[in-house]
Every structure is written in C-alpha cells, then in structure tokens.
Amino acid sequence: MTYPTFPPSTTSYLSKYLTKELFEALKDKKTVNGFTLDMAIKSGVENLDSSIGVYAGDEESYELFAPLFDKIIEDYHGFGANKRHKSDRDIHNKSYKELDSKGEYILSTRVRVGRNLAGFPLGTIISKEQRYELEQRVVDVLKELKGELEGEYYPLMGMSRETQNRLINDHFLFKEGDRFLESAGLNRDWAEGRGIFHNYNKTFLVWVNEEDQLRIISMQKGGNLKEVFERLVTALDAIEQKLSFSYSERLGYISSCPTNLGTAMRASVHIKLPKLANNIDKFNSIIKKYHLQIRGVDGEHTQSKGAVFDISNRRRLGVTEVEALDDIYSGVEALIEAERVS
Ligand code: ADP
Ligand code: ARG
Numbered sequence: 001m002t003y004p005t006f007p008p009s010t011t012s013y014l015s016k017y018l019t020k021e022l023f024e025a026l027k028d029k030k031t032v033n034g035f036t037l038d039m040a041i042k043s044g045v046e047n048l049d050s051s052i053g054v055y056a057g058d059e060e061s062y063e064l065f066a067p068l069f070d071k072i073i074e075d076y077h078g079f080g081a082n083k084r085h086k087s088d089r090d091i092h093n094k095s096y097k098e099l100d101s102k103g104e105y106i107l108s109t110r111v112r113v114g115r116n117l118a119g120f121p122l123g124t125i126i127s128k129e130q131r132y133e134l135e136q137r138v139v140d141v142l143k144e145l146k147g148e149l150e151g152e153y154y155p156l157m158g159m160s161r162e163t164q165n166r167l168i169n170d171h172f173l174f175k176e177g178d179r180f181l182e183s184a185g186l187n188r189d190w191a192e193g194r195g196i197f198h199n200y201n202k203t204f205l206v207w208v209n210e211e212d213q214l215r216i217i218s219m220q221k222g223g224n225l226k227e228v229f230e231r232l233v234t235a236l237d238a239i240e241q242k243l244s245f246s247y248s249e250r251l252g253y254i255s256s257c258p259t260n261l262g263t264a265m266r267a268s269v270h271i272k273l274p275k276l277a278n279n280i281d282k283f284n285s286i287i288k289k290y291h292l293q294i295r296g297v298d299g300e301h302t303q304s305k306g307a308v309f310d311i312s313n314r315r316r317l318g319v320t321e322v323e324a325l326d327d328i329y330s331g332v333e334a335l336i337e338a339e340r341v342s
Pocket of ligand 2: 043049050051052053054180211257259260300
C-alpha cells in the first residue's frame with residue numbers, strides 16, 4: 001500500500017488529516033479482527049467527493065488508528081481526545097411544544113439512532129455467516145416487542161422490487177448501491193442478511209445490516225418531536241434488555257462512520273421553507289447557529305425538492321441525546337420564525 005495523493009480540489013477530512021508521517025506510522029497496524037488503515041481509508045480514496053472519507057472495522061479501530069480518527073472526530077464534532085461522551089435521554093421535564101401546531105411547515109419528524117452489537121465486527125468486515133447470525137438474534141428480539149411497537153420483519157432477500165421501491169419512496173427503507181458504503185465493504189453480499197422491521201402503522205422501524213447493524217427509527221407525520229423521541233426511547237429501553245451494543249466510555253455508541261459516534265442520533269424534520277430557500281445567507285446562519293445540517297428530501301447526498309428540506313442535528317458526539325434534541329428543537333423554531341417574517 002502506498003501513500004494516497006489527492007487532487008487539490010479534494011476537501012475530505014481524510015485528505016486534510018492523512019499526512020505522510022501519519023500514514024507511515026499506521027499502515028502496518030491491524031486490529032484483532034484484521035482491520036487495516038487501507039480498509040479504513042478506501043472509501044475516501046475511491047470517492048474523492050467524500051466529506052469525511054473513513055470508516056471503522058470494529059471498536060478497536062478507533063483506538064489503533066486514533067491519530068487519524070481523533071483528528072477527524074475533533075473537527076467534525078468539536079470533541080477533543082481528552083473528552084468523554086455522556087448519555088442522557090430523559091426528557092420528562094422538558095417543555096417541548098408542538099413546533100408547528102397549524103401544520104404549515106413541518107411535513108414529518110424522524111429520530112434515528114445507529115447501533116452495532118457488542119462482540120461482532122462492524123459491517124465493513126463482518127462475514128456473511130456472522131451477518132446472518134446477527135440478523136437472527138436481532139429479529140428474535142424485535143418479534144417480542146409488544147403494544148405500539150409490535151410488528152414484523154421483512155428480509156430484503158425475496159422482497160419484490162415493487163415493495164422495495166415503495167418503501168424507499170415513502171422514506172421508510174434504505175436505498176441500495178451507495179458508492180461510499182460500497183467502497184467501505186458495507187454492501188458485500190447484498191442483500192443477504194439485510195431487512196427492515198416495522199410496526200403496523202410504520203411509526204417504528206429498524207433497519208438491519210445497512211451502514212450500521214441497526215438503525216432504530218421512530219417517525220410520524222407532523223412536528224411532534226417529543227412524541228417521536230419518546231417512542232424511540234421506549235423501544236430502546238425494551239431492546240437494550242435483550243441485546244448489548246458496542247459502547248465505548250470515551251466515544252459512546254460505536255458506529256461504522258465517525259460522524260455517527262456518541263449518541264449516534266439524527267433527529268430530523270422534513271420542512272417546507274420556500275422563502276428561506278431564496279435567502280440562503282439567512283438560512284445558513286440559522287443552520288450554523290443551532291448546529292444543524294441540511295440534507296435533501298430523499299436522504300443524504302440528495303437534493304431538496306419543492307423547497308422541502310431535511311433539517312437535522314449535526315452534532316452527535318460530546319452532546320447528550322437531550323442536547324442534540326435541543327439543537328433541533330430550537331433550530332427549527334428559529335427557522336419557522338424566520339420563514340414567517342420573511
Ligand atoms: P439516516 O437518517 O439514516 O442517516 P438518510 O439521510 O439517507 O439516512 O435518510 C434515510 C431516509 O429517511 C430517507 O428516505 C429520508 O428521506 C428519510 N427521512 C429522514 N428524515 C425524515 C423525516 N423527518 N421525515 C420523513 N422521512 C425522513
Ligand atoms: N463517507 C461519506 C462521506 O465521507 C459519508 C459520510 C457521512 N455520512 C454517513 N452516512 N456516514 O461523504
């Protein structure tokens with residue numbers, strides 16, 4: 001393996017932080033699961049338009065390749081190497097109000113967390129057999145869920161193209177063929193061991209073996225962030241009794257991509273903001289102030305349509321779940337106010 005060079009137009013964190021010295025110091029290291037620097041940087045080397053460019057193979061990757069990962073983590077999350085992540089998902093004394101009681105701006109609200117199982121390597125290097133074993137373990141637990149969370153598991157293998165497309169278009173299911181994931185090894189053996197669990201009214205969903213082994217999702221129409229988050233916490237409380245997740249005292253929940261460490265939580269609204277869409281400076285200043293991120297309406301790496309944006313918390317590590325929720329709550333409140341007076 002030789003030191004990769006990047007064209008000057010490359011802006012990924014990988015290209016910014018992978019110096020020759022760092023590369024030489026890390027290039028022969030290997031985690032117990034066999035994950036190497038070469039594997040960690042492959043996605044960013046092959047996809048020059050990456051914003052980050054690295055993935056992990058297991059919890060140990062974040063320690064062994066810390067000289068690279070820590071710089072990226074600090075830059076993205078503002079989380080220094082001497083910090084420790086803290087979790088808090090208790091919102092019982094929060095007075096979150098309905099953000100858009102007349103239903104003028106917010107179409108839907110979604111909160112997801114990424115989770116990976118303790119004792120397994122991450123999806124980048126998991127074997128086919130381990131992926132199937134993991135799927136079975138997860139499905140056994142999900143099938144036991146009761147009440148509002150009760151539902152069924154639909155494996156991707158054997159799912160008709162029509163059903164798959166409908167679930168994708170309705171924003172319930174992950175897409176296929178993401179080239180960043182492909183380079184990282186996360187699409188190996190597609191669609192084996194992958195699938196989606198959802199309750200009967202599709203307000204609680206679990207993606208199995210996509211970028212992370214689990215993406216646990218609560219979503220519904222409208223802007224009731226409190227209700228969406230509370231459903232997610234109820235589900236997490238139940239699932240955590242049966243499954244143990246990969247968690248580090250320093251970095252919180254371990255994820256394939258360093259952007260998802262910590263809370264691994266992305267709370268988002270689909271929101272219609274036609275006036276702010278034409279006042280980009282004002283729009284961006286609110287986004288920056290509240291640590292938010294804009295995505296397109298079909299998810300990451302897509303464009304907004306009809307002035308509908310996916311607005312979510314950008315920070316996931318070094319803030320608690322409640323603090324990340326405060327970012328989105330206050331940020332969306334400010335966006336709606338700005339739209340109203342524009
Ligand atoms: P993730 O949220 O898991 O990081 P994506 O950004 O790709 O990944 O989004 C996954 C799917 O969730 C996409 O179909 C996206 O449109 C949908 N989605 C995200 N936020 C919302 C929301 N607030 N309402 C409805 N669908 C949403
Ligand atoms: N690897 C991609 C990039 O660097 C995505 C990074 C963040 N998103 C994610 N889904 N992990 O642009």
